[in-house]
Amino acid sequence: MSPTKTHGKHGDFAIEAKGLVKRFKSGKAFIEVLKGVDFDARHGDLTMVMGPSGSGKSTLIAALSGLLRPEEGRVDTLDIDNLWKLSSGRIDRFRLDNCGFIFQGFNLFPALTALQQVEVVLKFQGMPKGDAKRQATETLKEVGLGARLNQRPSALSGGEKQRVAIARCLAKNPQILFADEPTSALDGENGQVVIRLLRRAATEHGAAVICVTHDPRLEEWADRVIKIEDGVIIDDQRRTPNPDATLASH
Numbered sequence: 001m002s003p004t005k006t007h008g009k010h011g012d013f014a015i016e017a018k019g020l021v022k023r024f025k026s027g028k029a030f031i032e033v034l035k036g037v038d039f040d041a042r043h044g045d046l047t048m049v050m051g052p053s054g055s056g057k058s059t060l061i062a063a064l065s066g067l068l069r070p071e072e073g074r075v076d077t078l079d080i081d082n083l084w085k086l087s088s089g090r091i092d093r094f095r096l097d098n099c100g101f102i103f104q105g106f107n108l109f110p111a112l113t114a115l116q117q118v119e120v121v122l123k124f125q126g127m128p129k130g131d132a133k134r135q136a137t138e139t140l141k142e143v144g145l146g147a148r149l150n151q152r153p154s155a156l157s158g159g160e161k162q163r164v165a166i167a168r169c170l171a172k173n174p175q176i177l178f179a180d181e182p183t184s185a186l187d188g189e190n191g192q193v194v195i196r197l198l199r200r201a202a203t204e205h206g207a208a209v210i211c212v213t214h215d216p217r218l219e220e221w222a223d224r225v226i227k228i229e230d231g232v233i234i235d236d237q238r239r240t241p242n243p244d245a246t247l248a249s250h
Ligand SMILES: Nc1ncnc2c1ncn2[C@@H]1O[C@H](COP(=O)(O)OP(=O)(O)OP(=O)(O)O)[C@@H](O)[C@H]1O
Pocket: 024, 025, 033, 051, 052, 053, 054, 055, 056, 057, 058, 059, 060
């Protein structure tokens, strides 16, 4: 996977958010799910966001990535001052050009082969057909699916499906990669494969990887662990990833 655009340097901020407030209507009342959250993430870092169910993790990711408008606060990202001041079309374009998403449920198209799942995203971005096929093949090989290019999701295991989803995301070399519980539907071994790929996206490609998880086994791969509870960040620790974990990613 060759970089197709300039990424920020390792250590540069990819996202800086201040004072995010998100409320949802619940009957006649509003519940405040994010209570003035400040958040940042840097290129080259694997930043984990951990916290109990309902603490606001997915809502935070959605507010950072332009999917869910917060009532208050701002998100500065890459060269954009205040994402939420842009038109919805430009927010969509920002996401398409710069962000990758990986979810627990894989979100693959049932009718498409592994190769087509990746190709279709690259073509949608405007890449010529031949280049898209080449890039998609290369990325699927990189995630260890060189022998499964022509399989549809029904013929793939859960771990293989998640690797297709990751290839689809990595093929466009995103500057920011959001992963929401990427390992929770996988067994331990497949979970390790997935987290290694995310680690590599940060270390080798300089992506800012933001990974929401419940899984304490993933912590050893992180450069930073942020804990959120009831819409408030209660802990933010920079740590050195376990060298064995980092080495194992190569
Ligand atoms: N669209 C919505 N409308 C109303 N309430 C919502 C909506 N989306 C989320 N919530 C509520 O906001 C709170 C936080 O949800 P969120 O999905 O961000 O939590 P989470 O930490 O990601 O949880 P989990 O680990 O279970 O995925 C929950 O109480 C949830 O019910």
